[in-house]
Amino acid sequence: MTNIDVILPLAIADTYTYRIPDGMSCPEVGMRVLVPLARKTITGLVYRIHTEVDAGNSPLTPSNLTLRDIIEVLDERPVVLPSQLSLWRWMADYYLCTLGEVMTAALPARMLDNDYTARTEVYVSLHPQYTDVEMLQPVLDSLRRAPKQKRLLEYFLELSDAFDGAPHPVEQRQLIEFSGESTAVLRTLIEKQILCAAHEVVSRIPSYDADVEPAHPLTEQQQRAVDEIHTGMAEGKVCLLHGVTSSGKTEVYMHLIREMLAQGKQVLYLVPEIALTTQLTDRLKRVFGNRLGVYHSRFSDMERVEIYRDMLQSPQPKVLLSARSGVFLPFTNLGLVIVDEEHDTSYKQQDPAPRYHARSVALMMARDAGAQVLMGTATPAIETYYNAMAGKYRLVEMTERYAGLSMPEITMVDLKRQYHRKEMYEHFADPLVDRIREQLAHGKQIIIFQNRRGYAPYISCRKCGYVPKCCNCDVSLTYHKRTNSLVCHYCGYSISAPAACPSCSGEWRDYGMGTEKIEDEVARLFPDARVARMDLDTTRNKNSHQRLINAFARHEVDILIGTQMVTKGLHFNDVSLVAVLNADSMMQSPDFRSYERAFQMLEQVAGRAGRTGSRGEVVVQTFQPDNPLYVYLQNHDYQGFYAAQLKERRAFRFPPFYRLIVLTLKHRDYSRLDTASRELYERLHAAFGVRCSAVIVPPIARVQNMHLRTIRLRIEVNASFAQAKKIVMQSIAYIRTLPNCKGTIIQPDVDPMG
Numbered sequence: 244m245t246n247i248d249v250i251l252p253l254a255i256a257d258t259y260t261y262r263i264p265d266g267m268s269c270p271e272v273g274m275r276v277l278v279p280l281a282r283k284t285i286t287g288l289v290y291r292i293h294t295e296v297d298a299g300n301s302p303l304t305p306s307n308l309t310l311r312d313i314i315e316v317l318d319e320r321p322v323v324l325p326s327q328l329s330l331w332r333w334m335a336d337y338y339l340c341t342l343g344e345v346m347t348a349a350l351p352a353r354m355l356d357n358d359y360t361a362r363t364e365v366y367v368s369l370h371p372q373y374t375d376v377e378m379l380q381p382v383l384d385s386l387r388r389a390p391k392q393k394r395l396l397e398y399f400l401e402l403s404d405a406f407d408g409a410p411h412p413v414e415q416r417q418l419i420e421f422s423g424e425s426t427a428v429l430r431t432l433i434e435k436q437i438l439c440a441a442h443e444v445v446s447r448i449p450s451y452d453a454d455v456e457p458a459h460p461l462t463e464q465q466q467r468a469v470d471e472i473h474t475g476m477a478e479g480k481v482c483l484l485h486g487v488t489s490s491g492k493t494e495v496y497m498h499l500i501r502e503m504l505a506q507g508k509q510v511l512y513l514v515p516e517i518a519l520t521t522q523l524t525d526r527l528k529r530v531f532g533n534r535l536g537v538y539h540s541r542f543s544d545m546e547r548v549e550i551y552r553d554m555l556q557s558p559q560p561k562v563l564l565s566a567r568s569g570v571f572l573p574f575t576n577l578g579l580v581i582v583d584e585e586h587d588t589s590y591k592q593q594d595p596a597p598r599y600h601a602r603s604v605a606l607m608m609a610r611d612a613g614a615q616v617l618m619g620t621a622t623p624a625i626e627t628y629y630n631a632m633a634g635k636y637r638l639v640e641m642t643e644r645y646a647g648l649s650m651p652e653i654t655m656v657d658l659k660r661q662y663h664r665k666e667m668y669e670h671f672a673d674p675l676v677d678r679i680r681e682q683l684a685h686g687k688q689i690i691i692f693q694n695r696r697g698y699a700p701y702i703s704c705r706k707c708g709y710v711p712k713c714c715n716c717d718v719s720l721t722y723h724k725r726t727n728s729l730v731c732h733y734c735g736y737s738i739s740a741p742a743a744c745p746s747c748s749g750e751w752r753d754y755g756m757g758t759e760k761i762e763d764e765v766a767r768l769f770p771d772a773r774v775a776r777m778d779l780d781t782t783r784n785k786n787s788h789q790r791l792i793n794a795f796a797r798h799e800v801d802i803l804i805g806t807q808m809v810t811k812g813l814h815f816n817d818v819s820l821v822a823v824l825n826a827d828s829m830m831q832s833p834d835f836r837s838y839e840r841a842f843q844m845l846e847q848v849a850g851r852a853g854r855t856g857s858r859g860e861v862v863v864q865t866f867q868p869d870n871p872l873y874v875y876l877q878n879h880d881y882q883g884f885y886a887a888q889l890k891e892r893r894a895f896r897f898p899p900f901y902r903l904i905v906l907t908l909k910h911r912d913y914s915r916l917d918t919a920s921r922e923l924y925e926r927l928h929a930a931f932g933v934r935c936s937a938v939i940v941p942p943i944a945r946v947q948n949m950h951l952r953t954i955r956l957r958i959e960v961n962a963s964f965a966q967a968k969k970i971v972m973q974s975i976a977y978i979r980t981l982p983n984c985k986g987t988i989i990q991p992d993v994d995p996m997g
């Protein structure tokens with residue numbers, strides 16, 4: 244008897260075993276099947292076909308406790324390749340989750356709902372009774388008294404190229420739009436059997452019809468980088484391209500992509516989500532035309548299904564540009580994976596499981612496929628640079644900006660002194676105001692970076708000190724002036740802002756600054772400047788992010804105020820000055836990466852300045868101008884920064900010297916959570932000793948009505964990580980059996996970001 248292990252989109256077990264009923268032909272691994280689960284029917288994926296009797300996690304028929312039958316096989320050919328399944332297996336094992344959780348992340352939702360529908364368009368063609376265009380002359384004559392019909396028909400003949408040969412079908416929408424006639428007129432022509440209309444399946448993937456252009460010739464420095472990358476790859480090494488901002492890393496990628504395509508290979512080009520702008524896609528489209536595929540979370544699910552299927556059905560040499568979920572695409576002939584801005588923390592999926600890091604997954608997937616890996620950045624992650632220094636990766640450097648531009652000049656402004664001397668206008672130090680004014684006078688553009696959205700992070704009553712808090716989370720509500728609301732940035736809870744303090748009717752006072760407040764101050768300081776704001780609130784609509792970037796690129800805006808969205812990979816010709824209003828705030832978060840992230844963010848945002856023409860300028864306002872981080876930044880001294888960070892990482896037992904697993908426990912009930920965390924701690928401490936932290940109360944101890952606790956494990960890099968994970972999973976399973984811990988959610992996060 245043949246049994247089938249099926250992956251179901253559930254977080255409970257890896258696979259569930261079903262039987263093939265008599266008369267059904269056996270599906271192949273990687274095909275979707277419809278199976279019963281309790282009283283429901285659910286879509287799963289065939290993982291393994293075997294003859295074992297063990298029914299492990301399998302729903303049994305209630306009557307005679309035998310395996311239940313597969314209801315239907317949904318595919319004629321596998322939709323998930325063996326190479327993908329082995330990557331899923333690795334991810335589930337490495338990130339401590341189920342195959343079902345990986346599958347849910349990996350496949351576009353429609354593939355599991357199974358309600359994908361092809362997109363159709365109505366196409367109009369000539370009625371088959373007219374085998375020759377000549378035959379239409381009498382028809383046109385007869386329509387002399389029906390000018391609308393005549394006009395529509397003439398437009399049809401024009402659009403269908405009828406005079407150059409056999410007329411081809413014309414999209415109805417296009418015909419109506421061009422002719423300016425109504426569909427009623429078209430219907431009449433169809434009723435008269437002159438034209439006919441039919442639905443046809445069309446692709447949702449936009450096609451690129453313009454001519455492709457050759458890539459730019461490489462500069463000497465870029466050519467040297469390409470040569471070194473070739474050498475590194477020939478040695479079988481992963482390459483790290485450490486190139487300063489605007490050194491032309493993208494040009495190097497394009498060159499390597501072209502080589503891969505010429506060898507008939509596929510390329511996966513990963514970028515942080517926010518960098519997937521038309522600035523980059525247009526640049527690649529111009530060179531690669533229809534060999535560029537873009538896979539994007541802003542695409543509809545239907546579009547994603549089509550890109551996925553297209554890759555399965557026609558495994559042609561292509562370059563796929565994508566954010567982190569690109570690692571789930573069905574590559575059959577992968578030659579190269581590029582991880583651009585490899586340091587970017589958005590490569591890590593935080594929630595839900597699988598809590599994977601796309602950089603790690605990319606390395607694994609390339610290894611399985613025998614493909615090369617190139618990581619690129621101006622500010623490598625400490626772990627990545629460590630691997631390069633240790634000789635595990637091949638380090639390739641580009642230290643000069645393209646076209647001989649200098650690195651931007653970074654000036655620190657001491658806020659303590661400025662406030663003391665009262666040389667401030669609201670949140671702007673006088674020297675900064677002068678610099679902005681000067682640049683505006685020269686017709687230049689300015690970016691102001693403030694990594695907090697809203698108007699003020701919190702408000703408080705002047706009389707009684709009351710601070711409005713979220714009712715679901717232990718955080719204060721952020722005041723948003725444009726919508727006059729108080730918003731929780733953790734759970735989205737929002738109320739309209741009360742005019743006065745609800746407990747004493749006192750007046751409000753606001754604290755701190757967000758992008759909205761800066762926007763108001765800029766409007767007062769520079770009333771003639773055209774100002775725009777780019778943050779989560781102004782980019783919620785589908786195309787608003789793009790629109791803002793385009794407007795700024797066309798210089799319809801003089802000053803752009805933004806959160807970290809403005810730091811990533813953008814290229815504007817006229818930006819001469821970048822201002823950072825409060826750099827210190829980035830270092831205040833308690834996690835071990837906060838300095839690293841602050842350095843990367845500042846270096847990236849500085850990199851937006853002076854990308855063409857004269858030298859760019861960066862003004863950084865700080866209360867601690869002597870902080871070593873700023874000295875490294877001013878000297879663009881990545882190596883110095885790296886050495887200092889590495890020392891700290893070693894001293895405080897963090898990556899790359901230790902591997903981390905953070906366990907987050909959640910429960911609505913405070914005392915159950917308390918018990919569960921203590922029980923888990925005791926088990927882990929018994930096994931891991933000092934490698935196990937105490938139970939940690941996080942800075943925000945309640946989110947969405949769930950109380951939170953964390954426990955952190957540090958495993959030496961030379962110890963067995965697999966063994967450690969086994970103990971972790973056993974301990975979690977044990978806690979789940981304890982009645983007084985019931986309902987506790989325990990989420991393991993392997994290689995956490997913080």
Ligand code: ADP
Pocket residue numbers: 459460461462465486487488489490491492493494645814
């Ligand atoms: P990076 O990715 O390192 O920040 P880019 O690849 O975006 O740098 O290059 C910065 C700018 O310089 C872009 O406008 C790019 O078109 C231009 N550029 C870089 N290299 C070349 C080249 N070899 N020929 C022409 N333009 C180049």
Ligand code: ZN
Pocket residue numbers: 704705706707708709744745746747748749
């Ligand atoms: Zn009050």
Ligand code: ZN
Pocket residue numbers: 713714715716731732733734735736947
């Ligand atoms: Zn909240």
